[in-house]
Amino acid sequence: xxxxTLPEVRWxxxxxxxxxxxxxxxxxxxxxxxxxxxxxxVYGAGGWEPGWAGLRALREKTLDVDLLMVVAALGAAxxxxxxxxxxxxxxxxxxxxxxAVATHRTEQAxxxxxxxxxxxxxxxxxxxxxxxxxxVALQVGDTILVRPGExxxxxxQVIGGASDxxxxxxxxxxxxxxxxxxxxxxxxxxxxxGALTVRVDRAAADTVVSRIVAMVEEASATKAKTQLFIExxxxxxxxxxxxxxxxxxxxxxxxGAAFQASLLRAMTFMIVASPxxxxxxxxxxxxxxxxxxxxxxxxxxxxxxxxHLGTTTRIAFDKTGTLTEGRPRLAEITALPGSxxxxxxxxxxxxxxxxxxxxxxxxxxxxxxxxxxLELSHAEDFAAAPGRGVSALIEGxxxxxxxxxxxxxxxxxxxxxxxxxxxxxxxxxxxxQTATVVRIDGTPVGLLGIAxxxxxxxxxxVARITALTGTAPIVLTGDNAPAARRLAAEVxxxxxxxxxxxxxxxxxxxxxxxxxxxxxLVGDGVNDAPALAAAHTGVAMGRAGSDLALDTAxxxxxxxxxxxxxxxxxxxxxxxxxxxxxxxxxxAIIAGLVTWDLAGTLPLPLGVLGHEGSTVVVGLNGLRLLxxxxxxxxxxxxxxx
Numbered sequence: 001x002x003x004x005t006l007p008e009v010r011w012x013x014x015x016x017x018x019x020x021x022x023x024x025x026x027x028x029x030x031x032x033x034x035x036x037x038x039x040x041x042v043y044g045a046g047g048w049e050p051g052w053a054g055l056r057a058l059r060e061k062t063l064d065v066d067l068l069m070v071v072a073a074l075g076a077a078x079x080x081x082x083x084x085x086x087x088x089x090x091x092x093x094x095x096x097x098x099x100a101v102a103t104h105r106t107e108q109a110x111x112x113x114x115x116x117x118x119x120x121x122x123x124x125x126x127x128x129x130x131x132x133x134x135x136v137a138l139q140v141g142d143t144i145l146v147r148p149g150e151x152x153x154x155x156x157q158v159i160g161g162a163s164d165x166x167x168x169x170x171x172x173x174x175x176x177x178x179x180x181x182x183x184x185x186x187x188x189x190x191x192x193x194g195a196l197t198v199r200v201d202r203a204a205a206d207t208v209v210s211r212i213v214a215m216v217e218e219a220s221a222t223k224a225k226t227q228l229f230i231e232x233x234x235x236x237x238x239x240x241x242x243x244x245x246x247x248x249x250x251x252x253x254x255x256g257a258a259f260q261a262s263l264l265r266a267m268t269f270m271i272v273a274s275p276x277x278x279x280x281x282x283x284x285x286x287x288x289x290x291x292x293x294x295x296x297x298x299x300x301x302x303x304x305x306x307x308h309l310g311t312t313t314r315i316a317f318d319k320t321g322t323l324t325e326g327r328p329r330l331a332e333i334t335a336l337p338g339s340x341x342x343x344x345x346x347x348x349x350x351x352x353x354x355x356x357x358x359x360x361x362x363x364x365x366x367x368x369x370x371x372x373x374l375e376l377s378h379a380e381d382f383a384a385a386p387g388r389g390v391s392a393l394i395e396g397x398x399x400x401x402x403x404x405x406x407x408x409x410x411x412x413x414x415x416x417x418x419x420x421x422x423x424x425x426x427x428x429x430x431x432x433q434t435a436t437v438v439r440i441d442g443t444p445v446g447l448l449g450i451a452x453x454x455x456x457x458x459x460x461x462v463a464r465i466t467a468l469t470g471t472a473p474i475v476l477t478g479d480n481a482p483a484a485r486r487l488a489a490e491v492x493x494x495x496x497x498x499x500x501x502x503x504x505x506x507x508x509x510x511x512x513x514x515x516x517x518x519x520x521l522v523g524d525g526v527n528d529a530p531a532l533a534a535a536h537t538g539v540a541m542g543r544a545g546s547d548l549a550l551d552t553a554x555x556x557x558x559x560x561x562x563x564x565x566x567x568x569x570x571x572x573x574x575x576x577x578x579x580x581x582x583x584x585x586x587x588a589i590i591a592g593l594v595t596w597d598l599a600g601t602l603p604l605p606l607g608v609l610g611h612e613g614s615t616v617v618v619g620l621n622g623l624r625l626l627x628x629x630x631x632x633x634x635x636x637x638x639x640x641x
Contacts, residue, residue: 008049012090012097015046019090026083039077042086046093047073071242071270078267091283121153122146124197135187136204146196151188155202158183163194163386164359168320170208170478170501170527175328175360175434178387178403192359194386208501209526245270248598269597273590281582284622289575292631297559298568299542305554307579308537310572311518315465315565316509316535318523319477319484321544323491323562324452326524328360330368331433332449334424339445344374346446350438352377353392353399357384361436364450365401389436400439401448407437408444421447432486458491461562466492468566476505478527505531522557522565524549539565563635570634575625582618589614 022038051070073085121135122145130145135153138144143159146152152165164176167189176192179185185198187207204210249266253259286303293300300306317323333343341349351369354362355376369376379392389402400407404425424447428435433449466472474495475488484498497508505521509531512519521528521535524545529552532538540553543560550556557564624630 006097008093008097011045011049012093015042015090015093018042018045019086022086023083036082039082039086043073043077043089046089050093118151118153138200138204140200140203142200144198144200146185146191146198148191148193148195150191152185152191152196152198154187154198154200154204155207156185156198156200158185158196159199160197161195163196164192165196166190166192168525168527180387192386193384241270241273244273265597269594273594281586281618281622282579284618285575285578285582285625286622288623288625289571292626292628293564293568293571296564296567296631296635297542297557297561298564299556299558300568301554301556305537306572306575308518308572309520309555309569310574310576312520312537312569313469314471314512314517315469315473315520315522316476316512316531317473317493318521318525318528319475319479319487320452321524322522322541323458323475323487324454326452326544328364328434328450329453330364330448331451331453332428332447334447334449336421336445336447339443341440341445343446344372346438347372347448348374348376349394349397349399349440350401350436350446350448352379352394353382353390353401355379356382356392357390359384359390361434361450362390362401365436365448398441401436404435404437404447407439430482430486432483452487454487454490455560455562457561457563461566462492464563464566465569468569476500476508476521476531502527502530506534509534520565520569522562523553539568567631567635571625571631574630574634578622578625582621585621586614586618 018038019042022035022042025035025038026032047070054070070089073088077085119135120132121138122130123133123138124130124143124145138154142154144153144156146163148163158179158181160181162178162180165179165185166176167186170186170189179196184201185196186209187204188209245266248269249262252265253262283303286306290300290303290306293306300309320326330347333347335341335343335346339346347365347369351366351374354365356379357363366376377394379394382390382392384390385402387403388406389400391398391400391402393399408421408425421444425435425437428447428449431449431451433451436448436450437444438446438448462473472495473493474497475484475493476497477484478500479498481496481498484496488494488496497504500508505528509519509521513534513536518536520537520539521531522539522541523529523532524541526546526548528540529546529548532540532549532552532554537555538553539555539557540549541560542550542556542558545553545556555568
């Protein structure tokens with residue numbers, strides 16, 4: 001279902017469109033009969049939903065800003081300020097529509113997550129026969145067959161076969177993981193070129209992917225209760241304003257004052273005390289900051305999020321696809337002593353053998369060879385073994401590229417399998433690289449180190465965040481500890497939590513928030529979605545991010561430029577400072593006008609002029625955050641206007 005089918009969006013769109021038609025007609029001096037009815041429809045289209053919500057709240061003995069806004073808009077219209085009331089209605093309706101769209105998209109993404117796990121599975125009966133059954137019908141203890149290229153239908157343990165499984169959706173690991181008998185596999189992960197026999201260990205409702213769905217829904221529901229600062233005091237303000245208006249009308253009337261004079265004075269009070277200027281003190285700076293950030297590659301989904309960004313006290317990063325690019329690349333080539341081959345020859349032969357493979361490691365080797373301008377030779381008698389590697393005849397030589405555990409142990413030349421080679425493999429692995437052996441005619445000739453590359457701006461971003469928040473960022477990752485520590489050290493992070501499942505990331509976020517921290521989490525994968533939802537603010541990487549991460553997050557870095565994360569925080573802090581200044585201006589003018597009205601006789605036109613003047617002042621002060629220089633200052637210095 002498209003977001004434009006949502007009633008909040010339809011009504012808000014209609015109100016905005018009619019407002020944009022009526023406004024130029026009024027400003028150009030067109031007779032009121034031409035634009036007056038249009039404004040009336042604006043009031044109806046944009047105001048009926050918040051008005052109805054306010055009445056429902058009133059039935060529950062609460063008075064909220066929804067009803068107050070509608071009453072203030074109607075009051076403005078009653079004294080001839082139709083434009084101001086319509087503008088207030090449009091702002092309020094648009095804000096509600098944006099919140100409805102964000103909620104809708106998250107719900108759609110959560111439902112789409114369930115599509116990761118296949119609906120059907122091949123179950124192996126006791127007599128060895130195969131039957132196709134619904135995945136939800138699988139029971140603990142059942143045995144299923146997972147063919148090459150299929151998604152695994154249940155969480156379980158491998159009891160037969162060998163393959164490489166891409167489980168980035170669950171653990172965030174950048175490379176497929178070799179699976180053999182005894183290894184754990186997860187529903188929704190993608191099997192490689194081997195066939196696996198899996199014993200089901202969890203029912204469909206208890207799989208990791210099902211728990212991700214539940215955690216995202218729970219965290220999103222909890223987070224939906226957050227509000228802007230001004231909304232947190234709306235109850236008291238609303239009650240106070242309504243009570244004061246009624247008293248200002250009733251008391252003089254009971255004391256013998258004329259009805260019309262009492263009504264006019266009360267109406268003047270309602271106008272000057274109405275929250276129009278207060279709302280415009282808050283929303284334009286936040287909306288202007290959102291627009292400015294959006295122009296520079298950061299999509300902030302609501303004014304609440306824009307406000308929350310500036311309150312961040314601790315930032316946590318996912319590793320793969322966030323601090324790194326999420327794509328394996330050839331990082332190192334080592335020619336073994338006495339092999340007779342140099343690095344270019346080793347790379348060309350390895351890439352020629354890997355050219356027919358679809359494995360991510362193979363693609364990294366082939367890409368490196370092509371980038372180096374090497375010519376690849378035709379491969380014959382190609383074969384691939386899950387968890388071991390590939391083998392092919394290249395120009396009459398048997399070239400094998402694969403796992404050190406297999407190719408070094410099976411080598412026919414003990415002389416070349418020496419301690420130095422083993423030490424080189426170990427050093428590569430400890431540095432976070434995946435070590436791959438190249439063997440020619442049974443003799444190891446070289447080693448390839450393949451690793452995920454750190455984003456260029458990662459180290460600079462970490463330094464700026466540390467300076468901005470006063471606290472160093474943290475790495476939360478499902479990847480293995482050695483790779484995570486190496487990456488963290490490279491970008492300047494010392495606090496690393498590795499080997500985490502999605503629920504572990506959520507637990508870490510909630511632990512910090514229980515201690516009073518306001519956590520901003522940056523991630524990209526399905527496995528990050530629950531923590532993105534649970535965090536005070538979740539930020540997703542736009543290009544690398546999964547659909548669920550993009551829809552669950554509160555903000556999206558569209559160009560995957562990490563440097564924009566601290567800039568957005570700085571921009572939010574600047575917006576919050578402008579909001580405080582605007583509230584002070586609006587509050588001072590409202591207080592002055594109210595005092596005048598209570599202590600003397602404030603002429604209605606003068607009250608309207610003062611009220612509208614304050615609205616214009618705070619509105620223009622907020623809109624200055626649209627300037628390009630504000631973003632440049634936030635990006636370079638970590639502070640905004």
